[in-house]
Amino acid sequence: MPGVLSDKAQGYELPRRELLGGTLDLQLLPRAAYSARDPLQWQSLGVSLERQRGVHAIGSDRREDFDSWPGTLALTPAGIEVFSESPHGGEYLLLRWLAEPQGLGIASGSRRLQLPGHARALALGRQARRLLLDPNQDQLALEQCALQFAGLAVLDKPPTKAVRRTEFSRVLTLIDEQFAEPLSLSELAACSGRNELRFLRDFTRAIGMTPHAWLVEVRVQSARRLIEHSDLSLAAIALETGFAHQSHMGSAFRKILGLTPSQYRALRGGRG
Secondary structure, X not given: OOXXXXXXXXXXXXXXXXXXXXXEEEEEEOOOOEEEEEEOOOOEEEEEOXXXXXXXXXXXXXXXXXXXXXXXXXXXXXXXXXXXEEOXXXXXXXXXXXXXXXXXOOOOOOOOEEEOOOHHHHHHHHHHHHHHHOOXXXXXXXXXXXXXXXXXXXXXXXXXXXXXXXXXXXXXXXXHHHOOOOOOHHHHHHHHOOOHHXXXXXXXXXXXXXXXXXXXXXXXXXXXXXXXXXXXXXXXXXXXXXXXXXXXXXXXXXXXXXXXXXXXXXXXXXXX
16 A cells, blocks of 8 residues: 655645544545555555555565555554555555544454455545545535445455456556557457456456456546646647547546546646
8 A cells, every 4th residue: 555645746735635524534645656654543444546566564564565456445453554665656545534433433443454356445436536636625525425435444245256366467567558559358358368258357356447447547547647747738648648539538537537638737737
């Protein structure tokens, strides 16, 4: 999981809100290099919105490599020290309890748990991202979303049958490297060693999104970074990141982020 970052990154304020009278702290951590140690006073719950790789040590000094896939839900109880670092990071939604979880009617965890391919967590994480990025934030909608996400803290359902991580790691890497190119279901399925139908089912279960939905997410994430850090026109960025044209990119931005590319550029102080 990502470490705790400062409230500023990449030249702008990180989307962050204290909610429900200061009992919950919700923040959207960006894709950025980090190295942090976080002794947790209160319970936290997070979901990966992007793939992220690095090293971490949880509740000990033993550092281990990690490869966190999108849709991985992680619960960290109070009192467990977490060290984590990554050369690139990955967008991550993090919710902290600033009061006892029982005060919100939510059970507190006793050990750290992870559940990959959590479609509900990923959907709520993406919804919270849209709400946090909205310059006209809806307090009620944000608190409702945060509380629904907090309710996932009871990770008591058995995980679905695990897929072989190496196979889907190759697929995620292929999408990361070739997202700007046309990719077919047959090509992705072949990369995993499955037929198309089985690949579609297994990928969706492993990630919490369909292959096409994840490809569009990766394209939008890449476009966001170019908007923030380049002088390219929006039309050029659309073509650079695999969209057919600027309006195609605009539709994806509105669906995923709730903003047009122009609004996102103005909000994030991008160049141009």
